[in-house]
Amino acid sequence: MVDLSAITALQERLTERLGARNVSSDARLLERASVDGARMSPVISELLPLGVADLVAFPTDAEAIADTVRAAVELGVPVTPRGKGTGNYGQAIPSTGGLVLDLSRARAVLDVGDGVITAEAGATMLALEQAAAASGQQLWMYPSTMNSSIGGFLAGGSGGTGTIEHGANHMGFVVALDVVHADGGGLRHVEGEEAQLYVHNYGTAGIIVRATVRLEPLVDWRALYASFDDFPGPLSVIREIGLLTPRPRLVSADTVEVSRALPDDPAIPDGRSSLRSIIAPEALEQAVALIESAGGRVEDVRTGAQASARLSTLSYNHPIEWLQKTRPGYYYHLEVGGDILVEDIDLVHATIGDGLLHVEAGHTVPIGMLAAEYRGPDEVRAAIDRLTAIGVGVHNPHQWNVDFELQRTVALARTTDPRGLLNPGKLNPDYDGPTKGSIR
Ligand SMILES: Cc1cc2nc3c(=O)[nH]c(=O)nc-3n(C[C@H](O)[C@H](O)[C@H](O)COP(=O)(O)OP(=O)(O)OC[C@H]3O[C@@H](n4cnc5c(N)ncnc54)[C@H](O)[C@@H]3O)c2cc1C
The missing domain is CATH 3.30.70.3450 (Alpha-Beta Plaits)
Known part of the structure; x- marks a missing residue:
């Protein structure tokens, strides 16, 4: 529970810095800022609401983002960053209330160079792809949810278009970042290996403010x-x-x-x-x-670009979302991988009990989403065990804890977020890695 006087003080300070239209404690806006695509998971749906923001701010550029975070940290208010809120598993939900830092208004595409593009965290992946195309280039990787933000994709998402060539992790995609920590400091520029430290960990060790990511030559x-x-x-x-x-x-x-x-x-x-x-x-x-x-x-x-973009929107998690619409509340899914998906699909489907696979050609082996009837969280865990036993690589997506390079993030956050104010509840230092073989 966040101290209400701290929220009031923060609202005053941010209103002065960002202007009244970029700060809100309106109940409807707070509710909207506190949900993501977590309804896709029946396991998480049963636990909702996981938390509601006390305040939402919409800084419109990098300096305003840094000032907003500094003010919240000074007052001890938790900060949950938010791009477009399309993540599927509650990672953008402010578990302990506090401030939701909505970055969708900081969306300028700043520079398109030879092989790289730089944008503010809230720029959509579609805007980046379009800006790249105008210079005869394309993004090295982007998610199937093209209206998601570059900050949210780097901090949250994993795979998508480009995965076949480059693999599901963002190593090689991220060239440089400007980040802000919860240590009272300002913007910090990081490149190469140092920039990788902020990928896939939900803003728990620092907030991505600007990103420079890799482009490749445009293909027709x-x-x-x-x-x-x-x-x-x-x-x-x-x-x-x-x-x-x-x-x-x-x-x-x-x-x-x-x-x-x-x-x-x-x-x-x-x-x-x-x-x-x-x-x-x-x-x-x-x-x-x-x-x-x-x-x-x-x-x-x-x-044409639109025709191939449309196929992106029918990939990865999206077909499962369409399937769920046909029988609301009926299906859950697991992220799966391995040659067995194509070599013995009957066994895979039977192992999960009338399963339905959506499959993608992966970087090394086929990967996909396996849907089945939801019969509670115990059955989800049992299904993971059964699938693992027959040689399917399984990642259980129905949880919001950082499970990519966790110990590395914990070590970094000790210095960048000493009071645990960045997206609290997502970085569990007691959690010792994925419990099952990960496909990532
Ligand atoms: C139907 C459907 C299909 C999907 N398919 C895919 C897919 O194929 N591949 C894939 O990778 N994802 C997929 N996703 C998940 C999601 O869309 C992506 O991960 C997306 O890129 C997240 O972007 P966002 O801007 O919506 O981020 P959000 O959901 O707003 O945030 C994602 C996480 O990053 C944190 N965050 C947001 N912005 C920042 C920032 N600037 N700095 C630090 N932390 C930040 C948030 O706190 C949260 O933890 C899918 C989602 C849906 C609804």
Whole structure:
């Protein structure tokens, strides 16, 4: 529980610094600032609400962000950073109340260079991709949720478009960051290895204020849609398509049931198993040959940035979100990986009990989301054990604790956040790493 007099004092100070329209204690705004996409997890949904903000601030540039954090720290008020609030598992929820630092109004794209782009933390991944395209380049990696922010993607998300070529972690994507700590100091510029220390840890060791991330030359991608009688068809070719040269930006495939749940599109025919790929023109002919030799048929090949962006929005967690809409409250999912997903899907599906896989061609092995009927958190844990026993790599996403390089973050936060004010509740120093084999 945060001291109310500290909140009042902080509101006064921030109103003076940011202007009245960029600070609020309005109940509706506080509620909106205190939810993310956690309803996707039935495990977490049962625990909601996890916390509600006392105050929300919307600084509009880097210096204003640093001043806001400094003021909150001086008054001992917890600070939970927020990009677009699209994370799926409660990581942006202010567990102990306090200030939500909404960064969505600090969204300038500052510079596009040769191989790099610099933007403020609240800039959307879509805005970055568009700015990069105007200079003949594209993002090295971006999530399937393209309206998420660069700060939120670096601090929270993991995989997405670009994962096949570059892997699911952001090593290599992040070039430099400007961060602010909860130690009373100002902005700090970090590069290379030092910048990696702020990735995937939910702002618990420092808040990303500006980011410089890597670009690569723009490719004139094609959006390829194919379909098969049933799921074994796409599973038999997804690895080979993912290995074509140049490597595709994305290859996704779904069971007949998950395909049916996707938004209506003549290129995803009802009753068939869909395969979709963002693929370079040079690899298209080989991909079509592979699809046809496996009994599939090409439904469409679309051109243009919008067509391939659309395929991104049908990848990773998104098909599961569409599936959940068909039976609200029924499905949970696990992040899974391994060759067994394509080599023995019947065993995988049976092991989780009428499972439904959404699969992606991964960097080294296929990865995906495995959905099944939700029967409570104990069954989720038991399903993880059963899947692990048959050789499926499983990451349990239904929790909000940092589980990437935890000890490294704990060590850093001891100096950067000595009073534990940054996104409290997400960094559990007693937690000794993922309990199950992680696919990351
Ligand atoms: C349907 C659906 C599908 C998704 N698919 C994917 C996917 O394929 N791949 C993927 O990686 N993610 C996916 N996500 C999760 C999420 O969209 C991404 O992680 C996204 O990039 C988060 O961005 P955001 O701006 O919404 O961050 P938020 O949700 O606002 O924040 C994410 C985390 O980062 C912290 N944070 C936010 N901004 C900063 C900052 N500037 N500095 C420090 N910490 C900060 C927050 O406190 C929170 O802990 C999906 C989400 C949905 C709803």
